[in-house]
Structure formats: C-alpha cells, structure tokens
Amino acid sequence: MKNLTIVILAVILIGVVGGFLYLNYGNSTNISGQAVKTVTSNGITTANSNNANSVREITLDAKKFEYTPSTITIKKGEKVRITINNLDTTHGIKIPDLGVSGIDYVEFTADKAGTFNFYCNNYCGQGHPDMSGVLVVTE
Ligand SMILES: [Cu+2]
Structure with a gap:
C-alpha cells in the first residue's frame, strides 16, 4: 500500500x-x-504584432462617390494594405501626401504622423473629383 x-x-x-x-x-x-x-x-x-512581416489588412468599400469607412486610423510605422472593394464601377485610391497610389490596393508604411486626405484615382463619373476620405496616422 x-x-x-x-x-x-x-x-x-x-x-x-x-x-x-x-x-x-x-x-x-x-x-x-x-x-x-x-x-x-x-x-x-x-x-506577434511587432513582427516585421505582419501587414494590417484594411478593406474600403468604394462606390460613386464615397468610401466606407471614410476615415481610417493607422499607426506610424505600421505596415498596412488597403484593398478597394468596388461596389459599382472601378475606383482606386491615392494618398498624395504619402506618395501612395493604386487601383486594386495599396500597401505602404506611413513614415510620418498626421491627417492626410485620400482620393479616388480612377475616373468614375461626375462626382469623381469629390470622392475622398481621410487617413489619420497616429504617433
Ligand atoms: Cu473615381
């Protein structure tokens, strides 16, 4: 026992x-x-979110003549991929202040903080020049 x-x-x-x-x-x-x-x-x-290979995926719905969401907030130094989900015709995105532009998607790392406007870069009709959103890059 x-x-x-x-x-x-x-x-x-x-x-x-x-x-x-x-x-x-x-x-x-x-x-x-x-x-x-x-x-x-x-x-x-x-x-691990500090992994250098990780990319934050953001999808933007795009239709004449607006983006949803219209404001995106990311962190400085964060690698992001913004994919355009077209709900009607083909749109695109450009962020002139960051030198970023693409039709289907853009992938970039914001190297400065601030508030930047983004625009549609593929002519989609009368309201095209007004099709825009705001990217906020926080420290
Ligand atoms: Cu457009």
Missing part, C-alpha cells in the same frame, strides 16, 4: 512539472530573441 501511494505521488509530480514546462515552452522565445507568440488574457493566441 505504501508503494502505491509513492507511485501515485510520483505520477502527480510528473504531471505538475510536465504541465509547468509545457506552458513555459508555449511562451518560449526564438533564437533572435523575439517572442514567437503572445497568449492574451482571454487565452487567444495571436501573432
């Missing part, structure tokens, strides 16, 4: 130590020292 108790205690101990090591392994860092993944307080595992 004493032997059985020791075996049970040993199994519990192995389980606790093993579980501890396993959980720590989940938060391990890779060779370059970057965190591989982050477990948030609600238990969801997310890709």
